Amino acid sequence: MKPAAWLTPRIDFCYDCIPGGPFTPPACSKCGSTEYYSQGLCAHCHPGSPGFIGSCRDCLAWGVYRQRNWRCWKCRWWFTHYPQGECVSCHREVTIGEQGYCRLCLETARYHQTPGEPLDLDAARTYGQQLFLASMNDALGSGGIRTGVDVAKAIALGADVVGVGRSLLAAAVESEEALDVVLERIELELRIAMFGIGVEQIEDLYQTPRLVRLE
Structure with a gap:
């Protein structure tokens, strides 16, 4: 069932069923997305949407x-x-x-x-309090992640998501530009690590023979 159109006065029709329609729903007033949900917001921005995180x-x-x-x-x-x-x-x-x-x-x-x-x-x-990613179905690598090499190691060990927290705080407090510099450095270090072990895609890190597992 599609949500009712966001109009004044309120009507009980979606944008497809409005007399004279169908009409194109408006873009999300918060993020500009065209995935309309309700009350002028998309499914990702509306707090009542099942997809809101x-x-x-x-x-x-x-x-x-x-x-x-x-x-x-x-x-x-x-x-x-x-x-x-x-x-x-x-x-x-x-x-x-x-x-x-x-x-x-x-x-x-x-x-x-x-x-x-x-x-x-x-x-x-x-x-200060360390923020985490909620435990989802994916394997999460977090805690002690400071460089792109750490990111590569976590993925090679099986992580689907890698969280970087405390090592970004100082730059984030300083400015958005400083945060961008740190994130670009981490990305460059990850690319260098991947080049050094001969992989081209992130997915290839899962099968890298460079990881030695102790039985």
Whole structure:
């Protein structure tokens, strides 16, 4: 079923069925897309669209949908097993674990944990909160990704998506131009790594014989 046309006064016809039509739906007022959904917005920009992607309301990971109550699957498990309350680190009203910390602050502490050292649960206040991609069906490579070579390694190990977070923050705070420079450097390093091992396409990294697996 197609959504009703965005007209005043409201009518119960889609753009194809308006008397005298069909008419071409307007472009999205937010992004300019021609994939009209409702209320002047496309399927990617309308918050009520099944295709709208947002951030997890608990851990802030990007890649969740409205029908899951804006929670990633890990935070949905937390929501059914832990109480709601104020996180002792970030002070958000959210699902909190047994130690009084939310999942985002715990994941941030694990990200900055030094091997062999105890978990620093105040790391989120010290370093800022690391944003993640929500756990989707694809394999995700994230954490410690700083160069294009790191990206190539993650893909060769089986990652379908590679997330770069904290290493971009300084440039992002400085300016958009500085962020572009860092991203172009990462892309160049990835291209050089691919050239060095003799592959032309990203997909070829999955089958590279340069990766030695220890059985």
